Amino acid sequence: MADKILKKLNIKVWRQNRASEKGKFETYTIENISQGSSFLEMMDILNNELIEKGVDPIAFDHDCREGICGTCSLFINGRPHGPDTEVTTCQLHMRKFNEGETITVEPWRARAFPVIKDLIVDRSAFEKILQAGGFISVNTGGVPDGNAISIAYEDAEESMDAAACIGCGACVAACKNSSAMLFVSAKVSHLAKLPQGRVEAKKRARNMVAKMDELGFGGCTNTGACEAECPKSISILNIARMNREYLVARFSE
Amino acid sequence: MSNFLTSSIGRKFLMSITGLFLVMFIAVHLLVNLLLIFDDSGELFNNGAHFMATNPLVKIMEPLLGLGFMIHIIWSFFLEYQNWSARPVKFNQRKPAGSSSWASRNMLVLGSLVLVFLIIHIINFFWVMRFNPHTMGTVNIGGVEMEDAYTLVSDLFKGSLLYCIFYIIGGILLGFHLSHGFWSAFQTLGLSNKNWLKRLQFLSTVYAVIISVGFTVIPLYFLIKF
Numbered sequence A: 001m002a003d004k005i006l007k008k009l010n011i012k013v014w015r016q017n018r019a020s021e022k023g024k025f026e027t028y029t030i031e032n033i034s035q036g037s038s039f040l041e042m043m044d045i046l047n048n049e050l051i052e053k054g055v056d057p058i059a060f061d062h063d064c065r066e067g068i069c070g071t072c073s074l075f076i077n078g079r080p081h082g083p084d085t086e087v088t089t090c091q092l093h094m095r096k097f098n099e100g101e102t103i104t105v106e107p108w109r110a111r112a113f114p115v116i117k118d119l120i121v122d123r124s125a126f127e128k129i130l131q132a133g134g135f136i137s138v139n140t141g142g143v144p145d146g147n148a149i150s151i152a153y154e155d156a157e158e159s160m161d162a163a164a165c166i167g168c169g170a171c172v173a174a175c176k177n178s179s180a181m182l183f184v185s186a187k188v189s190h191l192a193k194l195p196q197g198r199v200e201a202k203k204r205a206r207n208m209v210a211k212m213d214e215l216g217f218g219g220c221t222n223t224g225a226c227e228a229e230c231p232k233s234i235s236i237l238n239i240a241r242m243n244r245e246y247l248v249a250r251f252s253e
Numbered sequence B: 001m002s003n004f005l006t007s008s009i010g011r012k013f014l015m016s017i018t019g020l021f022l023v024m025f026i027a028v029h030l031l032v033n034l035l036l037i038f039d040d041s042g043e044l045f046n047n048g049a050h051f052m053a054t055n056p057l058v059k060i061m062e063p064l065l066g067l068g069f070m071i072h073i074i075w076s077f078f079l080e081y082q083n084w085s086a087r088p089v090k091f092n093q094r095k096p097a098g099s100s101s102w103a104s105r106n107m108l109v110l111g112s113l114v115l116v117f118l119i120i121h122i123i124n125f126f127w128v129m130r131f132n133p134h135t136m137g138t139v140n141i142g143g144v145e146m147e148d149a150y151t152l153v154s155d156l157f158k159g160s161l162l163y164c165i166f167y168i169i170g171g172i173l174l175g176f177h178l179s180h181g182f183w184s185a186f187q188t189l190g191l192s193n194k195n196w197l198k199r200l201q202f203l204s205t206v207y208a209v210i211i212s213v214g215f216t217v218i219p220l221y222f223l224i225k226f
Helices: A039-052 A124-131 A153-163 A170-174 A181-192 A201-214 A225-229 A237-251 B008-037 B043-054 B056-084 B107-131 B149-159 B161-188 B196-225
Strands: A005-015 A024-034 A102-106 A115-117 B138-141 B144-147
Touching (some): A005 A039, A024 A039, A124 A181, A170 A181, A181 A201, A181 A237, B008 B043, B008 B056, B008 B161, B043 B056, B043 B138, B056 B107, B149 B161, B149 B196
Parallel strands (some): A005 A102
């Protein structure tokens, strides 16, 4: 089946040369975009046209383009990763848009995610949080025999669900408080649910939350927007678990 | 424990603890107030009010309640300011409606409106009962001389349509605030899991409706009957 062609689209996009400069919105018109193409392919086509016109192409993050690396971002028409659920921007297709529409494209906005250029933001804050505790440093020995360490099915499932987080930052963008709690709680949970990670659970929760606070993310008000907009549907139950881990850690000091 | 209360989760901890304390208070408050509509002679309510005013446990809880209100209110503005400053450049376009409830996004707005209501409500009743009881009439019920709180309350509602509407709006606003606040407090304390999250959210709605309906019924009763 041939995909419909969108004859004309207006792309209102944030342009900013560098972190220290002020940015502004520019609107570009693009013609004949197949609804079968992905959002990033549309951006590629637009960039080709800009290069031909001698305009600086729009900078945006992308890598695997199959929804698993967490590199792409973009706040499209008021929602992180655009008007589709459970997909990243690279998996968003142009069939979600209408003929003649003006599509607003913005970078993630948060104090902890400063803009580097155009639509690219510096998400190294997430790396710093991981460095503060998103690891296991106890000696877990060699490769254990299968089933030597028994883990309840539920625990394994919950751990894997939390580990599905790709660290894209959509939760921070979706949150009215720019809170990183969904990300941090996913990282806290996926290790805390397993016996190897259990050993350092208290220290991990304390250190990762402290780092998150230090980097200037907001607090959680349980709106649930992060879960709804997360491309991997990470549950806010992880936030409850992180709160529990953190409170237990602090009260047992 | 040095920096616990300034950490993001510690700040929220204080909000949820005080919030749950106020949740309990509001249930007691509603129970006593509902006595207003079950006895038009006012005997029942006056007895209830007299009991609350003289009970030693209530006397102990009164300053604690005041403290709970103060912490919950002052802390909320402080928290909201910090959350607000976590995004110095705002989004140009935002469509949050599909991913979160209106009440959850506007807890400060709802809370502030409830605060305005609370201040006027305190001036109307609490202030008079607590600090100017001599301005109220007295009644003798079963040989006990007590302040006529029933007349104070019922006169306000009987005499003013505006106050009735004001108290109805107050009840509705409080309901919306509770519909998010109740389950949110448990979530913040980590007292939620995959079975209990849905149950708490359901309970939250039920509780909000009970409180909201309960408090709006009182002015409505006076409005319709008198």
